[in-house]
Amino acid sequence: MSKSISDLINDVEKADSSIKLLVAVSSLSKACSDESIPTLISVLSYNNPGAAVAAVKGLVKIGKESVPALMEEINNQNYTAKAWAIRALAGIGDPRSVDVLLKAATTDFSPSVRRTAAKGLGEIQWPIKPKNSLDPRELEVLETLLSISEKDEEWAVRYSAIVGLQLQYRLMTDENEQIKFKIKSHVRSIESKDPDFAVSARARLAFLELCNMDNDS
DSSP: OOOOHHHHHHHHHHOOSHHHHHHHHHHHHHHOOGGGHHHHHHHTTSSOHHHHHHHHHHHHHHGGGGHHHHHHHTTOSOHHHHHHHHHHHHHHOOGGGHHHHHHHHHHOSOHHHHHHHHHHHHTOOOOOOGGGOOOHHHHHHHHHHHHHHHHOSSHHHHHHHHHHHHHHHTTOOGGGHHHHHHHHHHHHHHHHHOSSHHHHHHHHHHHHHHHHHHHHO
């Protein structure tokens, strides 16, 4: 017989070892219940990376219902919890997290957090609008990704910003022709001038895939 959500939450709260905590959090995450959100978020501040990864997966799986509580967690003084919360928000892609992700992508001292936030900006699921026009927030995200992909000192962050640009490009239609052209020109430029081979190669791949998208449309 499968356990109830309250039983799964109780297992997390009573876990007395790292392994038991990981198993309990993984089981709770798989349940994908809104009731588990507070418990999963509390795990983000534990000194257990494996359990935190499992909690993030659960919160992402739950989706937009997790966003308000995760936004509150950003104000937590525990940096580790904040970093995991940013990862969860990046994976969900809710427009309400744009400000958090913009700040993390441009100012966080940790390259891994900036990298996650940059890719997360690319995965924002914007509301569908007439003619798929871009509002000021979408343009701000695009300009930020364009800047990060060129200026961040860490190659992995620049790499993720290129991925983010490619992800946002996929949401555009032919009516966004000027912006699409700007993105393609930018990644082509990165290919030729970025000093890191991995970034240059990723920019080339992005350019080719963007061209293929346009040819297929």
